[in-house]
Amino acid sequence: MIELNEVTKVYQMGTVEVAALRGVSLSIDDGELVAIMGPSGSGKSTLMNVIGCLDVPTSGQYFLEGEEVGRLGDNRLAEIRNRKIGFVFQTYNLLPRLTALANVELPLLYGNGRHRRRRALQALERVGLADRVGHRPTELSGGEQQRVGVARALVKDPSLLLTDEPTGNLDSRSSEEIMAILQHLNREEGITVIIVTHDHDIAAHTRRIVSVLDGKVIGDERVKEPLQAAVASDARDEASG
């Protein structure tokens, strides 16, 4: 579903040009669970931005579900983000004034947004937060906030879940929970999940690890026996019980 062909991205920093991506070719199939790894400054965030249609390549081609999106305008990109891609951020990026439910409803405000409340409730149930819908982010733990973030990413039923250090701010227990949810979504619902991380332990939960350094892909390997996060069922039991 994702096909990058010699993608470069050059930023203009004042008078200096900085190449964040120097010819990345990569293809990711439907239903994959992939980790993109690399140290800071390696270009992995830029890669994620391009894949997530938040930014367009300077050169090269990017096909998302067969459509070349690298040359689309702002509004078309916004539509694609809205319809096909769910984002999960390291810092959750929830709107502090809104309740969990209203945060999850956010993507439904843009594009086709019928039955907002019902769909947002369903998404919160899928991450085991049905009993926290009226809480504001400050009233939730980090793990719960990130689960709201995942619910928000899920609410439009995207084909691609793009997560940027989703467990970066979480303790190990909450990390397990989030990983369990992501694995479950990938395995049971067939959603393509990309996890950008520099944490080997997190990457070990995926089935494929793409390594990025200095704007290039330097490694691409299968994980023979992915770790299975096991807390998911507990978290769900807690939530529903």
Place this chain on the structure above:
Amino acid sequence: MNALATLRTALSSIGANKLRAGLTLLGIVIGVAAVISLMAIGRGAQQAITSRIESLGTNLLFVRPGAVSEGGVFGGLGSASTLTLDDAYALLDPGFAPSVEAVAPELSSSGQIVAGRKNTFTQILGVTPEYQFVRNFPVGSGQFISAAHVRNRSEVAVLGSRVAETLFGFRDPVGQTVRISGRRFTVLGVLQSQGGSALGLFDDQVIVPITTAYYRLASQRTVQGGVAVQTVNVQVRSGDAMDSALQEIATVLRLRHRITGEDDFTVSSQQETIETLEETTNTFVVFLGAIASISLLVGGIGIMNIMLVSVTERTREIGIRKAMGARRRDILFQFVSEATLLSLGGGAAGLVLGLAVSRLLDDRSLGGQSFQTVFSGDIAILALVVSGGIGLFFGIYPAMRAARLHPIDALRYE
């Protein structure tokens, strides 16, 4: 994003910072309240003047001598005729002027009125008995002059209320004697006070029989020896008959004055007077409104300022919304509607405040002037439309800044 969701988002953003929103509103509130109350005062003054003029009698036409005889210069251009008492009575001929209901000629001069040790200098108006009905000057106490007084050139006077007060204080002047130009006049009655500011001058006059004014008080006489009058107030039978009355009066006077060329008289209607006054007061009202609008402008700049701050503060929110699929348009609408709602809210509050202020001022007397305020729906609608427009206008630039933000830069913003 649909309209309802946009509005709800805008409302909740405004609600998130109530103090700031309130202070921003204040500029618009004060501006709108100022516009509304000043317009109400202006309209009130306008209406007071108009209604006072109308209360002097309706369906009136005023016949005055033309340029030829004006200023007491007679015999110009071979026409020695001027407006006389006989001309005025001729207008009552039902054959020639069926549309004329009544005539009230007047001749004014001014002079010293003395009563005991008190005196005043005022207008002396010579009239006929019809005057009190045609010009709607009811007598407060005593009597008005009669036809017999006019016939006999009697030395009797009816005092305006202010003159009576000046000369007699709280004593009843009826039956007392006053001296005008050295002659003794008996006070017949006192006119009711006309009050008000615009036409208060009617309280400051003395009314005498027109013949007395002419033969005893006036300094100049007409060539023919008839009683000259300055104005003939003509009451027309109905408002519909104004045009025909105008024709009839002109015909009668042309016949009497043997005019073939230019008329030596002019006929004007009360409507013209009102229109002229309304034009003047309209300018006044617009001027007041324009001054008050300056504060609206300042309020608008306040909104723009606070919206710019808000866009900067909420850069991250904008980034999140964009990542979730908000298009430029969605962000633009969100901020524009926020500014517009803010401004409209201020407009509504200003409307209420302005209404309260104009109510408070209504019928109050301030600096010797009594205020009347008139509030009408069109001012309210104007105020709301203008305040909404101000929000729109001053909200667009900050909203455009928000809409143009790049999602990645916005997301990274700390």
